[in-house]
Amino acid sequence: MADLSINLAGIKSPNPFWIASGPPGNTGYQCERAFDSGWGGVVWKTIGEPIVNVSSRYSALNYGQTRMIGLNNIELISDRSPETNFKEIYNVKKKWPNHAVIASLMVDTRERWHEFVQRSIDSGADGIELNFGCPHGMCERGMGSAVGQQPKVAETIVGWVMEAASGKIPVIVKLTPNITDVTQAARAAKRAGGNAISLINTINSITQVNLDTFVPEPYVNGQSSHGGYCGPAVKPIALNMVQSCAEDPEVQLPISGIGGISNWRDAAEFIALGSTSVQVCTAVMHYGFRIVEDMAEGLSNYLDSKGFKSVNELRGKAIHSLNRWENLNLNFKRVAQIDYDKCIGCNLCFIACEDGAHQCIDLVSPNGQGLGPGRLPGKPIPQIRQEDCVGCNLCSLVCPVDDCIEMVTIETGRPFFSWKEYQTKLAKGEMQPIPPHP
Numbered sequence: 001m002a003d004l005s006i007n008l009a010g011i012k013s014p015n016p017f018w019i020a021s022g023p024p025g026n027t028g029y030q031c032e033r034a035f036d037s038g039w040g041g042v043v044w045k046t047i048g049e050p051i052v053n054v055s056s057r058y059s060a061l062n063y064g065q066t067r068m069i070g071l072n073n074i075e076l077i078s079d080r081s082p083e084t085n086f087k088e089i090y091n092v093k094k095k096w097p098n099h100a101v102i103a104s105l106m107v108d109t110r111e112r113w114h115e116f117v118q119r120s121i122d123s124g125a126d127g128i129e130l131n132f133g134c135p136h137g138m139c140e141r142g143m144g145s146a147v148g149q150q151p152k153v154a155e156t157i158v159g160w161v162m163e164a165a166s167g168k169i170p171v172i173v174k175l176t177p178n179i180t181d182v183t184q185a186a187r188a189a190k191r192a193g194g195n196a197i198s199l200i201n202t203i204n205s206i207t208q209v210n211l212d213t214f215v216p217e218p219y220v221n222g223q224s225s226h227g228g229y230c231g232p233a234v235k236p237i238a239l240n241m242v243q244s245c246a247e248d249p250e251v252q253l254p255i256s257g258i259g260g261i262s263n264w265r266d267a268a269e270f271i272a273l274g275s276t277s278v279q280v281c282t283a284v285m286h287y288g289f290r291i292v293e294d295m296a297e298g299l300s301n302y303l304d305s306k307g308f309k310s311v312n313e314l315r316g317k318a319i320h321s322l323n324r325w326e327n328l329n330l331n332f333k334r335v336a337q338i339d340y341d342k343c344i345g346c347n348l349c350f351i352a353c354e355d356g357a358h359q360c361i362d363l364v365s366p367n368g369q370g371l372g373p374g375r376l377p378g379k380p381i382p383q384i385r386q387e388d389c390v391g392c393n394l395c396s397l398v399c400p401v402d403d404c405i406e407m408v409t410i411e412t413g414r415p416f417f418s419w420k421e422y423q424t425k426l427a428k429g430e431m432q433p434i435p436p437h438p
């Protein structure tokens with residue numbers, strides 16, 4: 001069985017699964033239940049000055065039959081006192097010495113940062129995470145995403161933290177996705193001496209408007225506020241940001257990946273794109289702590305099936321499969337192919353291709369064709385003109401039957417040729433421009 005243990009910038013945990021800072025990591029009671037269920041670490045709900053919260057606080061995006069594909073919140077950091085939180089961290093750490101407990105912090109002045117770093121060290125926490133990402137409430141007070149959105153300010157504050165933390169406790173800088181280029185913030189964290197980064201925090205959002213009252217949710221006495229978005233819907237954004245930080249030569253810091261992780265596959269993808277640990281908030285709020293059982297078993301089986309002895313062998317495996325568009329092969333060709341034994345004749349592929357893509361599918365009479373089991377006799381069938389198919393994938397994406405439309409690679413016989421090479425050859429007069437598509 002593959003070894004799941006990890007070490008992120010000196011923070012050790014028996015597996016890569018950590019609870020992200022938020023409601024599930026708000027108390028010692030929850031932290032212990034999380035460890036009992038199998039989580040390797042908990043990032044405590046952000047500790048700061050006692051906070052006053054509003055009611056209500058959460059709103060969600062449902063899609064079809066699926067509830068909460070995205071969750072939005074206008075909650076602030078912990079509304080429990082720092083004394084209570086640090087005391088509970090101390091007690092949990094005494095009982096669970098081999099699990100990771102990370103104190104998430106957010107304060108304002110240099111003196112306060114020094115004080116809270118020292119209190120985290122005294123509590124026995126294994127590390128500190130700096131919350132530079134909360135996009136509501138705290139940013140109006142010059143904290144949270146207000147810091148994360150300005151790399152220079154973030155650099156100054158990480159510098160203050162490192163004055164008290166350096167060599168004593170590892171510091172993870174948690175980044176906001178509400179920024180044009182997240183690598184700028186990651187580079188700032190590196191320049192200031194931060195030991196690791198975590199991303200993403202929540203994305204600014206409005207999830208829904210009540211069309212009777214015209215007040216968006218969550219409802220607070222006839223008004224609402226923009227909130228932080230998370231859950232499965234944000235995973236693609238998070239993966240992209242994790243990968244860009246992982247491949248950036250100026251960052252090169254250990255990464256804790258966060259954003260829409262709900263199962264072992266999501267976790268494995270984050271690890272393959274460079275994460276050492278993975279953090280989960282929304283999925284735990286939705287399904288409870290026990291989801292980690294399937295996550296650990298699934299990841300372990302997957303690693304075994306690939307012949308990896310340790311989860312660390314998976315880390316970064318996919319980072320370099322992403323390239324700039326200009327380096328992709330213009331001579332590579334994939335086309336759609338329909339398996340008529342599976343086709344149910346819904347013709348969604350035809351409609352999508354005809355109206356929404358490149359008009360490469362014809363509807364033809366089924367005369368003489370082997371019809372799939374779900375197809376009505378005499379109903380026209382979709383037929384792909386592979387010579388015209390541009391390989392956009394849309395038909396295979398809309399097809400409701402698994403593996404019915406496959407994208408197959410066509411051997412063009414032409415060598416690798418990128419846009420970059422094309423531009424060079426054009427400039428040297430070594431070739432004529434490729435004519436535009438008719």
Ligand SMILES: Cc1cc2nc3c(=O)[nH]c(=O)nc-3n(C[C@H](O)[C@H](O)[C@H](O)COP(=O)(O)O)c2cc1C
Pocket residue numbers: 020021022023045046071072073075076077078104131133134174200201202229230231232234258259260261279280281282283
């Ligand atoms: C209700 C709620 C409260 C949160 N509170 C915090 C917080 O106090 N500190 C913090 O750094 N992140 C906080 N987060 C953000 C999460 O830690 C995490 O970055 C984000 O939700 C993305 O992960 P997910 O898609 O697994 O939820 C909160 C998220 C939610 C939903």
